Amino acid sequence: MIELENITKVYHMGKVAVNALRGVSLAIAEGEMLAIIGASGSGKSTLLNIIGLLDRPTSGRYLFNGEDTGRLNDNQLAELRNRKYGFVFQNFNLLPRATALANVELPLIYSGRTSRRRERAQEVLAQVGLAGRADHKPSEMSGGEQQRVAIARALVNDPWLVLADEPTGNLDTKSGAGIMDIFYRLHRGGKTIVLITHEPDIAAQAQRTIRIQDGRVVAGEV
């Protein structure tokens, strides 16, 4: 269970203060699939980054399973990101010089796991349909395949929450549909998923949709 209470975020661009979030309250229950929609610059990516513990809010409280994440230091946040959160980015964000397998293995290395890392990474790659592509580098794969690697990396530590920032934004319709199928399948399997999307039919298939405008939640139940 994630609870956000009156979250604000102010960026300082030189002397200008930008209010990216102006008080967002939100609860994410285990197993739900939440879609966040909104125009560019509305603050939805900022919100996702804060939910994903990549960024800290300027004010407000963020509880993860009842624990106030504001009290955690950077190392504790890193550990939480490593074990409980999985990220899928629009531009994949894979390590370009590492193979698919090594990319998927990365979170396991940082969680200090020593045994059966390769086997676990292989297993998750197989789940996203890339069993035969383990030794390929990102540059040798299509966009859809790269995003599957990214999803495998997000899933390898069996996180509580998977966050996706426009995961189909850089893909053609067909590969995008393949990626979304994986998310739907994960949701059916009970995984908690939060994703940002521009596409109405993706939002329509989500369990719940919220719209962000000017740093506030303007539609959708809180």
Place this chain on the structure above:
Amino acid sequence: MRFKDSLTTALRSLTANKLRSALTMLGIIIGVAAVIGLMSIGRGVEASITSTLEGLGSNAIYVIPQTPGSTGFGGLTGSVPTLSVDDAEALADPSRVRAVVDVAPVGSSYADVIAGSESVTTTITGTNPAYMGAMGYSMAAGQFISERNVRHRDLVAVLGDKTAQDLFGGADPVGEKIKISGRRFTVVGVLEAKGGAMMGISQDEMVLVPITTFHARLFTQLTSSGEDAVQSIVVEVTSAGAVNGAILDIEDVLRDRHHLAADDDDDFAVISQEQILSSVQQITGMLTLLLGAIAGISLLVGGIGIMNIMLVSVTERTREIGIRKAVGAKRRDILSQFLLESAVISLVGSAVGVAAGMIMARLFSRLSIGGGTMTTVVSPDIIVLAISVAIFIGLVSGIYPALRAARLNPIDALHYG
């Protein structure tokens, strides 16, 4: 994150950029090799001079002319002849100089020496039988100049090992004739090779003749009081412990003989082997230090190279750092990855540098400069010094970029570029 994983990560990123890693290492390799190579030369010079001087015997005292009032090496060069054969004879009196065993006057000059069709230009030294023992020579063949030779101003000569080789090749020179400044001398003996050179002058390149013959038939030079002048006097005393007492006596005798008033400066200098050794060691020590400092600069430049590359690498890999942080890398994980990268560069660099430095030292020792070969000494302390300086520089120059990388905010790093 386990150390092994950090190391693997660091090694992977180094091998992913082979050329860049190799060039960075080159800076450290050249630095370490230069430190080891150059310092081995300094140490070699020190060792060869020390062994040469020690070969002279620690119970020898040298008296040389000195321009009154001047001190240091400046007063010793080009000074007027103030010492004479008679001074040497006076010093040989045990009732005036404590513990004296023997005294050798040394007159020296340069001349052409001809044997058959061979000819060399070398040092002609006029001296007496005491010289051999005081200077620590021994005979390879024949005999040394005798008292009788000195008394009769005989035209006899003893050859240094190198000079004998130059003039006669492998043949036995004893009994052969040589010409010095147009006069015919009979070779009566050949000295055992001593090896080593002092200030570039080989101790095996010389022709020894009786001091009386030297003055009467070859090079006539008088002191201001009209006595036969010598370039130096070697006094041999019973033991090293007797040296300091003997030096005081020698000074008294010579001041007396030279009619110096109480407030006149000495017109000679008395030096013990120990003094020469310590001042030479001081000079060679400074030489070693100087060479090391020059090499140290190149090591420093190599270190700055590491820092430069690591900083570029941090900037270039900002997104990679962001990705690693997003999936759970802690500060210390990023810190150790970048530190390990610079540590591996400096470790491998200094290992290769040590090998290159030792090869350099080996090559230097094969070079021959002015007829003498150069000695190089690679001692473990130089190697330890070079490696520890290299690793220190490598780590220090790696820490700043590594800290910068570790402090990056994950979201800023992900959105970089």
